[in-house]
Structures are given as C-alpha cells and as structure tokens.
Amino acid sequence: MRRELTLVVGALLGALTAGLLAGAPSTAAPAAFTHPGVLVGTAQLDLTRSKVNSGAQPWKSAFDTMMASTYASLSRTPKPRAIVECGSYSDPNHGCTDEREDALAAYTFSLAWYITRDSKYADKAIQIMDAWSGTIKDHTNGNAPLQTGWAGSTWPRAAEIIRYTYNGWPKGRIDRFAGMLRTVYLPKVINGSHSNGNWELSMMEAAVGISVFIEDKASYDKAIATFRARVPAYIYLKSDGGLPKTAPGSGLNTRDKIIKYWQGQSTFVDGLTQETCRDFTHTGYGLSAISHIAETGRLQGQDLYPEVADRLRHALGFQATYELGTAPPSWLCGGSVKRGLGPVTEVGYNALHNRMHYAMANTQKLTERQRPAGSNNLFVGWETLTHAENPS
Template sequence: MRGKLTLAVGALLGTLTAGLLLGAPTSAAPAAFTHPGVLLGTRQLDFIRSKVDSGAAPWKGAYDAMMASSYASLSRTPKPRATVECGPYSHPNHGCTDEREDALAAYTLSLAWYVTRDSKYADKAIQIMDAWSGTIKDHTDSNAPLQSGWAASTWPRAAEIIRYTYKGWPKDRVDRFATMLRTVYLPKVINGSHNNGNWELTMMEAAVGISVFTEDKSSYDKAIGTYRARVPAYIYLKSDGALPRTTPGSGLNTRDKVIKYWQGQSTFVNGLTQETCRDFTHTGYGLSAISHIAETSRLQGQDLYPEVGDRLRQALDFQATYELGAVPPSWLCGGSVTRGLGPVTEVGYNALHNRMGYAMPGTQKLTEQQRPAGSDNLFVAWETLTHADNPN
C-alpha cells in the first residue's frame, strides 16, 4: 500500500505539473551538488564494499564476474580518437566501440578501486580518462548524438568516483576532463532528439551526469525538464487516454502518426513502451536510462521516483512477462515480440520494490534469474553489484 500510495500521488503531481514541464523547465538543480553523485553515492558504494568484503551473495559473485571481465584489465590500452564517426547501428564504426568500451572500463576500474582501495585500479581509470580528454574533439555522422549519450552516460560515473574518493588525479587533468564533457559531449546531447525514445532518454542521462560533474545547474535543469516530459511519452498508462502522450515539437499530431511512431501498435495498455514492438533491446535502453536518471536525481536531493515510478514499474513488469517467455496475444505487436531486454532491471527494481515496497513479481523473477547482471557493452554495467538490495 505504501508504494501504491506514493506512486499514485507522484503520478498525480506529474500530471498537474505537465503543463509547466512542457514549457520552460522548472528548477531541479540542488543548491549544492552531491559528490560522488552520478548513479552511485558514498553510502551505496560503502554498502557494495561491505558486501563484497563479507563474501555475501549476490554481490561477491557479481564482483568476481566484473573483475574477470576485460573491462577490469590493468593491461588495457585506451584507443582515443580526435573524431569518433558513428553511422546507423555504428556503421561506419570509427572509434565507436573503442570509446564506449574505454568508458565502461574506466567505470569498472573505478568500482574496483573503491572496493579494493588498490591504487592501481584508480590509476588505470585515470590513464583511460586522460587519454580521451587529451584527444577527442568531436563526434560525427548520424549516430553522433546517441554515441555521445552512451559514452557520456558512463564517463561521469567513473570520474565522480575517482575525483571524490582518490587523491591521485591531478587537478589540471580533472579540469581537462570536465572541459571535454562540457565542450565535446554536452552540445551533442543537451537539446534532445525526436528520434526513438531511447535516444533522448540516453542523451538526457548523459546530460544529467555531465551537469553533476561540471556543476552546471542550467544544463541540469534543462535535462531534467526534458526527461520529465519524455518519460510519459515513452511509457503508456491508461490514464493518458486513448493515445499515448507526445512531446512538444514531435509533430505527432494525428492518430495515424502516433501509431506509426509506436511501431504500428494501435492497442495501448499499461506498461507498453514506444519501442516495445520494435524490440526489447532498445526498450531496455530507454528503461535503463529512466532508472539511472531517477537514481542520480535522488542523490542530488530530488526524488523523481514518485513521479515516474508507476510508469516504470508497469513497463518493467510488462516487458519482463514476455521476456520470461509468455506468448504475446495477437493484439500485441502482431502476436510476436523480439526479446533481449538486457541487464537493465536491477536499478528500477531495487528502487520500486525494495525502497518503495511495490510488488513486481515478473521483474523480480527476471532480475533474480539474470543475476549477476553484466554489461550491455554500451552504457549498462554491473548493476547486481551496485544496486541489488542496496538500501541507500
């Protein structure tokens, strides 16, 4: 009941403020930013470390899996480029995979540093971040905004942990890294996208993380405003009416256009997403970014879960049902779905089920079945380790 009441009140408040959100974004930035504060805060990190040190499940197994991955390798050679060129589905792929994987490696190594307190992991993370901040100047081709979103969702997580828990990152290199985020990545993501929803949500995750690291209140406010308008346009609830919501400037001003944008789906039910009938993999990207932004904003003093939580828990359970093998009815995606949700449920499940008390049986089963959650090799990594049953 506690979870249902909180989510219901949050949903109502979200509806009442929608008019404001769709215009100028309201103030969301804290008076002072909390650090580390992108996806993970100090109390969460301390919880992870204590569980790994005690050998407790599932954290120790998740940690061991992380340390056995190539992302934790101390022999990794970063591969920075001045220009990363990424076309549709990363074709061409000129530095796209290298950039994403180096960012994931820096994040992995920062977690390894925090758990072990072994400086060699922090120093390796710094080496990777310095290599890129001293080289990259731009992203080009059609996937530049999404590529920027993927990489810049991950870089600030690593940088926040290293900058605020390790003394070995020289200030001039920290400043250079902040300049990279501000001048190379932020311009590509901050203005959003009318592409599929996972694009804009991932781009806003990047913008929020960049804004925390650089303490940019203006861009933080803008990114959160875009997020609060996009989430209701990405996940459908019956309370939205006969058709899903849309975002300003989308051009989705007729029923036919909305249905086409929703991958041809014309029957709308709680938890359906704009990309469900495309495939679950891209849907997972969107749901993951929604969870990540809510986590970061909560660390920064504004808990958005009561506002977005009903949509998120409905979407997680809806997708989980079919990911677990349920046969889709004929009205859903023509009776066929493309599974592959990915390791994206831990963060939302922990927030909504463990912290807010909401029953999520499908999500629970899928989450526990997938443990330990690994990486999607884009911007999701090690979330059983970081968020399983994490009370903080």
Template sequence: MPLHTRRTALMAVAALLATLLAQFATPTGRAEAAPAAFTHPGVLVSRGQLDFTRAKVRAGAQPWKGAYEQLAASPYASLSRTAKPRATVECGPYSDPDRGCTDEREDAIAAYTLALAWYVTEDSRYARKAIEIMDAWSAVIKKHTNSNAPLQTGWAGSSWPRAAEIVKYTYDGGWANAGRFAAMLRTVYLPQVINGSNSNGNWELTMMEAAVGISVFLDDRASYDKAVTKFLGRVPAYIYLASDGALPKTAPGSGLSTRDQIVKYWQGQSTFTDGLTQETCRDFTHTGYGLSAISHVAETSRIQGQDLYPQVGERLRRALGFQSTYQLGAVPPGWLCGGKLKLGLGPVTEVGFNALHNRLGYPMADTQTLTERNRPAGSNNLFVAWETLTHAGNSG
C-alpha cells in the same frame, strides 16, 4: 482494499501531483530540479551505496561477491588495458561505419569498471588506470560525426561521469588533468546531447542520462534543469498508462499530432495498455536502453535530493513488469505487435527494481523473477554495467 492496491493507487496519485507541480511550478513549465549544491560522488551511485557494495563484497555475501568476481574477470577491469582515443569518432546507423565508436564506449565503461574496482578493493592501481583512460580521451577527442553521433555521445557520455565522480571524490592520489576532462565533457559531449532528439525515445532518454550525469560532474545547475525538463517530457511519451487516454502522450516538439502519426511512431501498434513502450514492438533490446536510462536518471536525481521517482516511478514499474512478463516466456496476444516479439531486454532491471520494490515496497513479481534469474547482471557493452554489484538490495 488490499495493501498492494492501496500502494499502487497512492503512487499513481503522487505521480500525478508531482507531474502537475513540475509543469506549473514556473511560468515556462521548466523543471526546477537542480539542488543548491550537488552531492559527490552522485552519478548513479552514491558514497553510501559504494560503501554498502564494498562491505558486502568483503564479507563474501551474495549476490555481491559473485557480481564483483564477474567485474574483476572482465576485460574492462584489466590493468593492462590500453585506451584507443581518437580526435573524431564517426558512427553511422548501428555503428556502421564504426570509426572509434566501440573503442570509445568500451573505454568509458572500462573507466567506470576500474573506478568501482578501486572503491571495492582500495587498490590504487585501479584508480590510476581509470585516470589514464580518461586522460587519454580528454587529450584527443574533438567531435562525434555521422548519423549516430547524438546516441553515441549519449552512450559514452553516460559512463564517463560515473567514473569521474568516483575517482575525483574518493581517490586522494591526485588527478592532475581532471579540469581537462571536465572541459571535454562540457565542449565535446554536453552540446551534442543537451537539446535532445526526436528519433526513437531511447535516443533522447540516453542523451538526457548523459546530460544529467555531466551536469552533476560540472556542478552545472542550468544544464541539469534543462535536461530534467526534457526527460520529464519524454518519459510519458515513452511509456503508456491507461490514464493517458486513448492515445499515448507525445513529447514536446515531436510534431506528432494525429492518431496515424502516433501509431506509426509506436511501431504500428494501435492498441495500448499499461507498461507498453514506444519501442516494445520494435524490439526489447532498444526498449531496455530506454528503461535503463529512465532508471539511471531517476536514481541520480534521488541521490541529488530532487527525487524524480514520484513522477516517473509508476510508468517505470509498469514498463518493467510488462516487458519482464514476456521476457520470461509469456505468449503475446495477437493484438500485441501482431503476436510476435523480439526479446532481449538486457541487464537493465536491477536499478528500477531496487528503487521501486526494495525501497518503496511496490509488488513487482515478474520483474523480481527476471532480475534474480539474471544475476549477476553484467554489461550491455554500451552504457549499462555491473548493476547487481551496485544496486542489488542497496538502499543507500
């Protein structure tokens, strides 16, 4: 048997065993995922990964040097940025109306961008600006409203703890209002995301990314376990594998029980193949949101010492490969979304590719081609930012 075939088979067996253990480890089927003590900084990027990134940039090595230059030139890294907080952020469908939605998301990304700039350069002005932005929002915001409130909270709530983790645990200049920021995450963000959503899968996956990151920052083991349990129920319902049977799995509590209901939920797609996602036939942009959130939660779990890649890695690998093939220009067959795809996957492949190919050694030819073609990966202006800088070839 060829080496890559044996690797794939072993990963599939490991994923099955890990899933069974997660389901039956406790009488309730809840995931007991939280570590005894959380690792900080530990949301998406670890201290080792940050050290690797800083060393590569300072050595002038590519693609990290170019990726940092892209970050430094972006408006998110501006030391003259003024935050635009508000007490109520109102977001309707597709952020219409947009009453603070874009401002909140972009300020959260800016805080993370500035935190990365601080770590790479050790210029304290960046850390102070990140703190200024986080303090501005924690002093004002009270709630999110309208139909997109859960998703908006997930988007911004994914970026805030990344920034806060880096600043709190690597900057020794002090952050007087760190407690107020933590209270904001606990009272404004966590309740909005922790119970998930039965909307399209990218919603719940993004919300669980936010819940996991917030739980790490708050050292909240109960919320972390609850979020991981919901995450592990959603991933198999978002990415199909042939081993699932004739139909995709459904998320616990989804209410989907018939073939017609499942096909409708999968955008009318009635033929299923490895790596197809619940939103592939909607568009690749929303699919990218879901895949990005999966990779982010898995990466955070690895840093926290409770690695979820054995449970979700094969699905993520297949999905990245499937979407990359068509994003690179392959012509879709007639049975796939009626032969028409809406492309635009976004800068979302770097984290999963690094974990599954670079760390674990699994072949991912199309994903590799797409990832390297898109370097340096920038931001999607929602919750993804600078992943070539932080994760290209980074095994820390």
C-alpha cells in the same frame, strides 16, 4: 496601463502553463551538488564494499564477474580518437566501440578501486580518462547524438568516484576532463532528439551526469525538464487516454502519426513502451536511462521516482512478462516480440520494490534470474553489484 498589466499577466501565465505542460519545475538543480553522485553515491558504494568484502551474495559473485571481464584487465590500452564517427547501427564504426568500452572500463576500474582500495585500479581509470580528454574533439555521422549519449552517460560515473575518493588525479587533468565533457559531449546531447525515445532518454542521462560533474545547474535543469516530458511519451498508462502522450515539439499531431511512431501498435495497455514492438533491446535502453536519471536525481536530493513510478514499474513488469517467455497475444506487435531486454532491471527494481515496496513479481523473477547482471557493452554495467538489495 490596465491593458499593459493584463498583457504582462497573460504572458506570465502562458509561460507558467507552458512550463507545467512540459513537466518542468522552475528549478531542479540542488543548491549544492552531491559528490560522488552520478548513479552511485557514497552510502551505496560503502554498502557494496562491505558486502563484497564479507563474501555476501549476490554481491561477491557480481564483483568476481566484473573483475573477470575484459573491462577490468589492467593490460587494457585506451584507444582514443580525435573524431569518433558513428553511422546508423555503427556503420561506419570509427572509434564507436572503442569509446564506449573505454568509458565502461574506466567505470569498472573506479568501482574496483573503491571496493579494494588498490590504487592500481584508480590509476588505470585515470589513464583511460586522460587519454580521451587529451584527444577527442567531436562525434560525427548519423549516430553521433546517441553515441555521445552512451559514452557521455558512463564517463561521469567513473570520474565522480575517482575525483572525490582518490587523491591521485592531478587537478589540471580533472579540469581537462571536465572541459571535454563540457565542450565535446554536452552540446551534442543537451537539446535532445525527436528520434526513438531511447535516444533522447540516453542523451538526457548523459546531460544529467555531465551537469553533476561540471556543476552546471542550468544544463541540469534543462535535462531534467526534457526527461520529465519524455517519460510520459515513452511509457503508456491507461490514464493517458486513447492514445499515448507525445513529447513537446515532436510533430506527432494525428492518430496515424502516433501509431506509426509506436511501431504500428494500435492497442495500448499499461507498461507498453514506444519501442516495445520494435524490440526489447532498444526498449531496455530507454528503461535503463529512465532508472539511471531517477537514481542520479535521488542522489542529488530530488526524488523523481514517485513521479515516474507507475510508468516505470508497469513497463518493467510488462516487458519482463514476455522476456520470461510468455507468448504475446495477437494484438501485441502482431503476436510476435523480439526479446533481449538486457541487464537493465536492477536499478529500477531496487528503487521501486525494495525502497517503495511495490509488488513486482515478474520483474523480480527476471532480475534474480539474470544475476549477476553484467554489461550491455554500451552504457550499462555491474548493476547487481551496485544496486541489488541496496536501500542506501
């Protein structure tokens, strides 16, 4: 009996230790989900609406920029496909761009509806979402997980706003849209990826947003656990030691493998990311997804920012320094970096500087220089409008 008890206790301790190493709490999902609650919430949207309607800057210019974009054109015709096929670097591109841009358009129209209260924008968002939910069956080819992550990050933002602030979306169509997210998108992203870090982070952003919309606590918990394990493996801090941390199951078990995965970079400093020496564009995808997940978690009553704050603020500041034009030293990426971070700093900067009061001089300079932030045409859109100086 004593031996059996010892084995049971040992197994329980082992499971607990494994969970702690993975950074996963026993439960992360709220007792009840908050809606709308994917990237933007009611208080945030209300502040944005009041700023735009009073003509305050930078919100009014950000709104005008959004409304002048192709994503806000009421003549847009959605282009759904049953099978979206996306190869590496979108070659082949069979519906990849169409899907991402239609999702961004639906989100754009949902924001336009909330700010103007003009039903034509809500109806247009519904038209786009209905077109895709009635058509798509699968994503295929090498970039299928990433494509699913990008589009799957944007759809729930639009759907949350329309479902919970507008009465014109029939329940049957809402259920069909939820079914699309549950059966076509979630299975492709929920198990993550051991590719470059921006893949898994984007996939987890989609999984978290989808889980909120369909109110799936188990998938929410799983996605947050993966996120918590991946962030330390994506952004280096000197407290990590001589080498960056690795994601569970990555197989990166030697110094040579880790350095190769970090694009050949062998000198590690605060804020360096796994893709800094690849290019800043892909780095921006990863940092954006981290900010978005933390923001959604905050809206759901789980503040993840204190947990990721040091990594995220150092990463934003490090990349911003060189994005602003500082020449890289010889030890960094062989003395040459590929700039192009994109409009991805507003969410993290607002949370870390305006809410948590970290000094972030370079990130602030870059953020203000890029205002009003537009879209990266993948899964980022209009974040000066929704997050600039927004304490809500």
